[in-house]
Amino acid sequence: MQSKSPQKIVVIGGGIAGLSLGAALGDRAEVTVLEREPHLGYHASGRSAALFTETYGNRLVRGLTLASRRQIVDGGFVAHRRGALHVGWRGDDAAIDRLAGELQALVPSVRRLSAAELHALVPVIAEEATCGGVYEPDAVDVDTGKMLAACASALKAGGGIIRTGEEVREISRTANGFSVTTGTAVYPADIVVNAAGAWVDVVAGMAELAGLGFQPKRRTAFLFDPPAGADISGWPLVVDLHEQFYFKPDAGRLIGSLAEETDSEPCDAYPEDIDVAIAVDRIEQATSMRIGRPSTPWAGLRTFAPDRTPVIGFDPRLPGFFWLGGQGGYGFQVSLTLARLGSALISGGALPADLAALGVTAAALAPDRFLAMAPAP
Numbered sequence: 524m525q526s527k528s529p530q531k532i533v534v535i536g537g538g539i540a541g542l543s544l545g546a547a548l549g550d551r552a553e554v555t556v557l558e559r560e561p562h563l564g565y566h567a568s569g570r571s572a573a574l575f576t577e578t579y580g581n582r583l584v585r586g587l588t589l590a591s592r593r594q595i596v597d598g599g600f601v602a603h604r605r606g607a608l609h610v611g612w613r614g615d616d617a618a619i620d621r622l623a624g625e626l627q628a629l630v631p632s633v634r635r636l637s638a639a640e641l642h643a644l645v646p647v648i649a650e651e652a653t654c655g656g657v658y659e660p661d662a663v664d665v666d667t668g669k670m671l672a673a674c675a676s677a678l679k680a681g682g683g684i685i686r687t688g689e690e691v692r693e694i695s696r697t698a699n700g701f702s703v704t705t706g707t708a709v710y711p712a713d714i715v716v717n718a719a720g721a722w723v724d725v726v727a728g729m730a731e732l733a734g735l736g737f738q739p740k741r742r743t744a745f746l747f748d749p750p751a752g753a754d755i756s757g758w759p760l761v762v763d764l765h766e767q768f769y770f771k772p773d774a775g776r777l778i779g780s781l782a783e784e785t786d787s788e789p790c791d792a793y794p795e796d797i798d799v800a801i802a803v804d805r806i807e808q809a810t811s812m813r814i815g816r817p818s819t820p821w822a823g824l825r826t827f828a829p830d831r832t833p834v835i836g837f838d839p840r841l842p843g844f845f846w847l848g849g850q851g852g853y854g855f856q857v858s859l860t861l862a863r864l865g866s867a868l869i870s871g872g873a874l875p876a877d878l879a880a881l882g883v884t885a886a887a888l889a890p891d892r893f894l895a896m897a898p899a900p
């Protein structure tokens with residue numbers, strides 16, 4: 524009996540979303556990843572703060588994150604047991620108490636810290652300035668470079684192909700599937716995976732589909748030196764309760780960020796001097812640190828669906844067109860689970876049992892949720 528030839532799947536986007544799904548598909552399909560830039564992880568995936576926190580995002584995002592922990596740990600992707608600390612200021616007591624209650628209900632190891640405990644953990648925050656905070660001890664730094672490289676290796680080990688420097692310019696329907704055209708080649712595909720990060724709606728437009736309303740939002744970060752003689756190795760990610768800034772240790776220095784969400788077109792995001800200056804000022808006002816001139820500023824786009832939940836699944840308007848977008852500010856913490864789910868959806872398998880147990884359904888993540896109200900053609 525003649526065996527059925529494996530499906531040809533073209534994945535558009537060589538960030539963590541596209542690479543992790545390509546890796547999860549393994550040798551069950553002929554996977555080709557097309558990335559416009561000269562190297563993988565050039566956009567959002569090369570610009571993140573690399574934190575994994577189980578208290579971040581809405582209920583579905585937290586479910587996806589919880590389901591990823593084992594793979595992140597087992598894969599050797601934990602770079603440091605960092606911890607995450609939400610800091611309240613004078614007058615914020617009620618808000619901090621409320622947040623502590625909410626986060627403890629989600630993650631029992633979360634603790635309410637007094638002002639003295641917070642100052643002992645992060646001595647650059649004066650005891651008199653804070654009302655204490657909410658501490659998540661099990662938040663970790665992820666080795667994002669290792670994760671990208673591991674996904675790329677697994678993809679290739681499964682027979683997959685990665686082409687960098689190839690921008691997809693056209694997606695057309697053929698009798699058997701799709702024809703995906705780049706500047707240099709044409710790729711036939713049974714399935715097209717749209718993992719184009721900030722460009723997901725642009726790529727949908729190439730297939731003549733209206734976008735789902737994704738919004739890229741710029742976030743700025745930079746590096747600075749810790750105070751002379753300070754041992755910052757045990758500092759957690761420190762985030763202002765009002766999300767006006769954050770900072771965290773990174774390889775002996777500190778990453779600072781304005782924690783902003785500025786709407787942007789899809790583009791190669793660059794940092795605005797004013798955003799860096801505001802972040803420096805806010806961190807200096809809140810701590811005893813004097814940053815002076817920060818170095819290596821960068822910006823990246825965090826892309827959100829209208830309900831801030833990732834979108835994964837086939838588009839009911841165009842058979843074979845698969846969405847994998849809207850990873851927002853949590854792409855690394857949710858990607859391995861989304862990849863498992865995507866692989867199951869593409870190969871007609873069941874929803875992973877651990878996800879179902881966490882109350883995450885395929886329907887809640889499907890693109891259909893934005894199409895229900897669309898007028899009939």
Ligand SMILES: Cc1cc2nc3c(=O)[nH]c(=O)nc-3n(C[C@H](O)[C@H](O)[C@H](O)COP(=O)(O)OP(=O)(O)OC[C@H]3O[C@@H](n4cnc5c(N)ncnc54)[C@H](O)[C@@H]3O)c2cc1C
Pocket residue numbers: 535536537538539540541557558559560563564565566567568569570571572573574575689690691692718719720721722726742743744822823824825826848849850851852853854855856857
């Ligand atoms: C400052 C900042 C801090 C962050 N901090 C964290 C954090 O602490 N923890 C966390 O989990 N996440 C964090 N994130 C979010 C995380 O980085 C993203 O969610 C994730 O990287 C998104 O991955 P992606 O593959 O969807 O997008 P991308 O990495 O942007 O990849 C999409 C790729 O598609 C390619 N592409 C687009 N159009 C085409 C085309 N026509 N043809 C070919 N290729 C195309 C692009 O070139 C791009 O490389 C942060 C992001 C930023 C910017």
